Amino acid sequence: MIRPKYELYSLYSHGVSGGWGALSCSCYCILFYKFRSLRMLPIDPTKKISFSRIVCDGDLVIVYERHDNMKAVKVCQDSVLQNRFGVFKHSDWIGKPFGSKVFSNKGGFIYLLAPTPELWTLVLSHRTQILYIADISFVVMYLEIVPGCLVLESGTGSGSLTTSLARAVAPTGHVYTFDFHEQRAASAREDFEKTEVCNLVTVGVRDIQGEGFPEEFSGLADSVFLDLPQPWLAIPSAAKMLKPDGALCSFSPCIEQVQRTCDTLISKFTVLIRSLMGLVHVSSASLLDIRTFEVLLRTYEVQEVRMNCSQGDGGNLGSLIRKRRRHSGKGNNVQDNLSSPTVMARPCSEAKGHTGYLTFARLKCLS
Amino acid sequence: MSQNKSQAGTIQNPRVTWEGCSVLLDINDGDRLVFARLSAAATLKIGNKNFSLQPLIGCPFGSSFQIENGDKGPFLSRFVASMEGNNAQEKEDFESQEISKDNRALVDNNKAQSLTGEDIDAMRRQGATGDEIVDALIANSATFEKKTLFSQEKYRLKKQKKYAPKVLLRRPVARSICEAYFKKYPARIGFLRVDTLSLLLSMANVSANSDVLVVDMVGGLLTGAVAERLGGTGYVCGTYLGVTPYPMDIVRIFNFSDEVCNRIVRSALTELSLTQTVTLEQIHQQENELNMECLSNPQMSSSVSMEEISPSEKEITVPVPENAISLVNKMGKSTKAGNKASQQAIELWKENGFSSLIIAAPELDIWSLLQDILPLLSNSAPFAIYHQYLQVALFDSSLMPSCILMMPLATCMHNLQLGKMAIGLQISEPWLREYQVLPSRTHPCMQMNAFGGYILSGTKICSS
Numbered sequence: 110m111i112r113p114k115y116e117l118y119s120l121y122s123h124g125v126s127g128g129w130g131a132l133s134c135s136c137y138c139i140l141f142y143k144f145r146s147l148r149m150l151p152i153d154p155t156k157k158i159s160f161s162r163i164v165c166d167g168d169l170v171i172v173y174e175r176h177d178n179m180k181a182v183k184v185c186q187d188s189v190l191q192n193r194f195g196v197f198k199h200s201d202w203i204g205k206p207f208g209s210k211v212f213s214n215k216g217g218f219i220y221l222l223a224p225t226p227e228l229w230t231l232v233l234s235h236r237t238q239i240l241y242i243a244d245i246s247f248v249v250m251y252l253e254i255v256p257g258c259l260v261l262e263s264g265t266g267s268g269s270l271t272t273s274l275a276r277a278v279a280p281t282g283h284v285y286t287f288d289f290h291e292q293r294a295a296s297a298r299e300d301f302e303k304t305e306v307c308n309l310v311t312v313g314v315r316d317i318q319g320e321g322f323p324e325e326f327s328g329l330a331d332s333v334f335l336d337l338p339q340p341w342l343a344i345p346s347a348a349k350m351l352k353p354d355g356a357l358c359s360f361s362p363c364i365e366q367v368q369r370t371c372d373t374l375i376s377k378f379t380v381l382i383r384s385l386m387g388l389v390h391v392s393s394a395s396l397l398d399i400r401t402f403e404v405l406l407r408t409y410e411v412q413e414v415r416m417n418c419s420q421g422d423g424g425n426l427g428s429l430i431r432k433r434r435r436h437s438g439k440g441n442n443v444q445d446n447l448s449s450p451t452v453m454a455r456p457c458s459e460a461k462g463h464t465g466y467l468t469f470a471r472l473k474c475l476s
Numbered sequence: 477m478s479q480n481k482s483q484a485g486t487i488q489n490p491r492v493t494w495e496g497c498s499v500l501l502d503i504n505d506g507d508r509l510v511f512a513r514l515s516a517a518a519t520l521k522i523g524n525k526n527f528s529l530q531p532l533i534g535c536p537f538g539s540s541f542q543i544e545n546g547d548k549g550p551f552l553s554r555f556v557a558s559m560e561g562n563n564a565q566e567k568e569d570f571e572s573q574e575i576s577k578d579n580r581a582l583v584d585n586n587k588a589q590s591l592t593g594e595d596i597d598a599m600r601r602q603g604a605t606g607d608e609i610v611d612a613l614i615a616n617s618a619t620f621e622k623k624t625l626f627s628q629e630k631y632r633l634k635k636q637k638k639y640a641p642k643v644l645l646r647r648p649v650a651r652s653i654c655e656a657y658f659k660k661y662p663a664r665i666g667f668l669r670v671d672t673l674s675l676l677l678s679m680a681n682v683s684a685n686s687d688v689l690v691v692d693m694v695g696g697l698l699t700g701a702v703a704e705r706l707g708g709t710g711y712v713c714g715t716y717l718g719v720t721p722y723p724m725d726i727v728r729i730f731n732f733s734d735e736v737c738n739r740i741v742r743s744a745l746t747e748l749s750l751t752q753t754v755t756l757e758q759i760h761q762q763e764n765e766l767n768m769e770c771l772s773n774p775q776m777s778s779s780v781s782m783e784e785i786s787p788s789e790k791e792i793t794v795p796v797p798e799n800a801i802s803l804v805n806k807m808g809k810s811t812k813a814g815n816k817a818s819q820q821a822i823e824l825w826k827e828n829g830f831s832s833l834i835i836a837a838p839e840l841d842i843w844s845l846l847q848d849i850l851p852l853l854s855n856s857a858p859f860a861i862y863h864q865y866l867q868v869a870l871f872d873s874s875l876m877p878s879c880i881l882m883m884p885l886a887t888c889m890h891n892l893q894l895g896k897m898a899i900g901l902q903i904s905e906p907w908l909r910e911y912q913v914l915p916s917r918t919h920p921c922m923q924m925n926a927f928g929g930y931i932l933s934g935t936k937i938c939s940s
Contacts, residue, residue: 151685162855176900208855208937220899220937223856225681242678243671243906250674253649256684256707276683277705354491354538354647364918371913401911404671409866409903409930411886454866454886454903466911474538474556 149224149272149304150279162207162223169303170202171228173220181224181232183303194219226273229304236293239269240336243406244360244464249277251469252332252356261326261350262286262334263317263343268297270334275306283309285326289316321346328352335359340366341373348396351472357396362465367401374399374470398471405461409454490731492536493645498729499532500646500656504637509656511648511729520552522641527552537647542640545603552643577624588619596639606640613639648729650701657697657726658925665726666694666838667864669928671908673701679860679933680832684709689748689830689852691715691845693837696724699740702834703727703813708735713817713830714742715849717840724814732813741817748822748852829854835861842884842932843891850897853936859898861885861932885932892934901934 149169164170168184174192182190182199190197194217202211207223222228227242240248248270254260254277265271265288274284288294294314301307315323318339322330330350335343340359347357359370374396493499493514501510501520512518518529522543531552532541544553591613599609613635614620620628636642646652654670676698682688682705692698692714702712716722721742732740830853835845842861853859863885870880885903892898906928910921 150683173899176902206855206938208857208935210937221856222900222935225858227678227681227858243675246674246678247671247908249678250651250670253647253651255649255704256709273678276681279684280709281707352491353536367911367913368915368918372915375914399913401913403907403909403911405907406675407905407907409886409905411889411903413890452883452886452890454883454889456905468913471538473540474536 149226149229150276150306150309164202164205164207164209164221166199166203169224169305170207171222171224171232173222179222179228179232181229181303190219192219193217224304226276229272230269233267233269233300234296235267236296237264237266239267240360241269241461241464243404244467245270245273247402247404248334248358248360248467249273251467252334252358254278254282254332256281258282258331259326259329260284260332260334261322261330261347262336263315263322264288264290264336265294265297265312266336267293268300270336271297271301271310272304272306274334275301275309279306279309282331283311285311285313287313287315287317287322289314289318317346318342322350326350331355333357336361338366339369341369344370344373348472353472353474355472357470357472359468360465361468362463364466367466367468370468371399371401374468396470397473398469400470401466401468403463403466405464407460408457410457411452411454414451414453491647493533495533497731498648499537500648500652500729502644502646504641505644506659507637509660511653511656520643522643525550532645535645537645539645541643541645543606545605577622579624579627582619582622588617589613590616590618606636609639610635648731650697650704650730653700653726653729654697657695664695665697666836666862667927667929668694668697668836668862669906669908669925671906672862672928672931673698675904675906675931676834676836676860676862677701677705679858679931680834681858682706682832682834686710686831687825687828688712689715689825689833689849691722691835691837691840691849692724693722693839696726696728698834698836699724699814700727700730700732703732703736703740704730706736706739708733708739710831711739711741711817711821713748713821713825714740714814715745715748716742717745717845719744721814727813737813738815740813740815741821742814743817743822745848747817748825749848825852829857832857833859835859838864843888846888846892850936855936855938857936859934859936861888862929863932864929866930885930889932889934896937897939898934898936901932904931904933905929906931 164184166184166186170182170184171179172182172190173179174194184199184202186200186203188199190199195213195215197211197213197219202209202221205211205221207221209221210218211221212218226245230239230241230245233239252260254274256277256279258278259282260274260278262271262274262284263286265286268286271284271286274286278284286297288297291314294312298307298312301310301312313323317335318337319342321343322333327349329352331352332355333347333350335347335358337343337359340361344357344359351357359367361367361370490497495515496513498511498513501512502508503510503522510520512520512529514529514533516528516530516533519526520529521527527543528551531554532539535554539554540556541552542555543550546553596609596613599612604612610632614632617631620631623631650673651670654665654668654673657665658667658669680688682702684705684707686706687710688702688706690698690702690712699712699714706712714721714724721744724740724742727740730736833849833853835842835849837845842863846861850859866883866885868882868884870882871878872880889901889903892901908928909924912919912921
């Protein structure tokens with residue numbers, strides 16, 4: 110693979126909305142390439158994420174108002190963004206680096222962040238219930254998805270997982286995702302154009318439960334992901350699609366769905382079950398390593414607590430700190446703040462209780 | 477299934493073993509996990525016999541092996557399980573038998589089995605297979621028929637594991653390596669659980685063509701996992717305080733190609749730091765120091781190096797940490813992972829910054845490390861910091877009381893907010909629970925790992 114040591118400084122792409130512009134960098138040049146549209150997933154090694162990233166006209170940016178308030182905005186020379194902090198002109202943004210703080214006419218501010226699949230999951234429009242980072246990251250790891258892999262997915266839904274799958278297979282792999290709802294498939298396609306992962310993702314309209322995956326993928330898939338109401342109907346087809354030792358995952362919110370899915374994995378394919386109760390059922394095996402998990406994230410909130418030193422002696426934290434300071438002050442030149450802040454962390458009381466169960470299986474090698 | 481098509485385009489993760497590759501051997505369904513390097517001389521001990529691993533070379537990952545009797549004695553042989561029995565029938569049996577049998581009359585007095593140890597040895601000498609021995613044991617058990625079907629299967633499994641063990645050949649990838657280490661030697665990987673590791677990779681947006689900076693004090697597992705996601709593009713630069721890089725032995729187990737190995741580099745924090753201009757002289761001096769260490773350490777080539785992860789109490793030799801780790805790829809040529817980052821790469825990183833940062837350093841003071849490292853990141857770069865402890869107690873006998881409780885990640889998060897260095901800050905604790913899903917026997921697993929550590933994640937913003 111050609112690895113250019115320096116990048117070509119292109120005057121063409123500055124001012125070209127979207128796209129890459131007419132950039133040719135097939136030879137080694139000693140110029141730096143600064144102005145270009147940001148891409149969420151750099152396919153071309155010359156356009157690495159780590160280069161200075163400047164906001165350009167046509168870029169997708171994540172506008173950060175607060176940690177729980179973000180939105181995706183396409184930068185347009187003549188547009189404005191209006192929110193409770195005021196009016197923000199897009200033209201003020203162009204030319205600034207990502208990560209910048211930008212101001213409104215009223216002096217309020219927001220931050221402009223570069224899009225990533227994680228941020229995209231938090232800002233995308235929900236046409237269906239989506240998968241969040243805890244499930245997404247576990248699925249990508251457990252399905253062993255790496256660059257170059259071929260991944261099949263159904264249903265596409267709002268494309269939350271699909272975007273992360275695209276990142277995992279980039280630049281040489283591909284994700285074929287299917288949804289039986291034509292409109293949702295179209296919306297997903299639009300989103301993939303927005304986030305510029307369309308080169309890595311192909312959306313098909315197909316009823317996977319009824320028809321299975323297309324025959325053309327038989328034996329070619331490294332991984333298959335199912336998020337369907339009745340995944341057991343798609344399991345035979347999924348198993349046919351997988352390469353030997355390929356991995357399959359089914360996501361279901363309800364335990365009954367999980368039971369029926371595992372039952373199909375077990376009985377229809379007569380499987381080597383790994384039961385932790387010690388029960389083993391040996392038969393001809395197509396699928397093994399059947400494991401079901403739940404993943405959740407517990408978040409913590411951090412508070413600064415200022416200890417008031419005028420409080421009376423006692424066993425509280427404040428007196429603890431005071432005593433320490435008193436002694437350390439002896440003979441030391443220790444800076445003595447009257448009310449030194451203490452930082453405390455505790456779990457957030459609001460937390461996700463459940464998203465779904467993740468069931469994994471592996472296709473055995475039969476030859 | 478089109479086998480030919482499946483072979484193509486898998487340089488990165490080949491599906492068939494080769495001489496010199498590293499494998500993860502799963503004996504008896506996860507009871508015992510062993511990392512091994514396949515060669516003609518490599519062996520695996522099962523029971524009190526050593527079995528050659530030669531038969532495993534050239535087999536696809538995911539193959540199973542059992543012990544068979546041959547002319548020269550027992551050996552490992554690949555088997556493909558064939559159709560046995562009618563499953564629908566068995567399922568019905570389960571459900572109907574459940575009602576009629578129970579264990580009220582069974583007494584556990586060790587007298588049920590009439591076959592003795594000598595009888596079994598004699599059978600073995602006569603060439604009986606493991607399965608035949610198991611069948612004989614069942615036939616000679618006085619209480620077998622009285623057991624419930626579940627109980628019978630449990631009995632059969634137990635005997636099979638002892639007399640007819642099975643070996644599953646697993647591909648060493650981030651997931652399997654992390655799970656194996658977490659199960660048996662979690663301390664070596666800083667108790668980094670597989671879901672926590674996966675979160676670090678996602679939160680730090682690790683993808684192809686990115687330059688990821690890592691502080692890896694978990695044996696190289698993190699570096700390897702990042703390199704796997706980079707797929708031979710971009711860079712993963714492992715940085716370290718001081719002059720000695722942290723050990724990266726686990727990277728060897730991944731079977732990385734040359735392309736991927738070349739992307740794994742190391743550089744001291746002082747060299748990467750923007751405020752320190754390291755003179756050429758200092759660079760040469762450091763290089764010489766590293767070269768000297770390289771020469772004195774023995775090179776690990778394709779000789780067998782087994783790392784046993786099992787409940788045995790054998791002493792495990794920890795491989796000597798190296799500055800450049802030798803790997804043997806398909807062609808038998810040596811390729812190094814963990815080379816010093818080139819000066820050109822360092823200059824580029826100083827100019828543009830790294831695209832993301834992951835820290836897994838249980839022993840370091842996170843805040844002071846972050847202060848030095850955060851400026852090295854590119855704008856709007858995400859970072860993820862893994863830490864085992866929510867609270868740390870600092871002891872200082874010169875103070876009274878002599879102990880202070882600190883919260884490393886909380887302090888970091890707070891300071892980052894105050895210093896307006898990052899936004900989107902979050903401290904998360906991953907939670908993972910496995911389920912047993914079987915007809916009439918579905919419930920969460922009895923054993924659960926309750927602790928996956930904590931992660932502080934966020935995005936760096938431009939300093940005003």
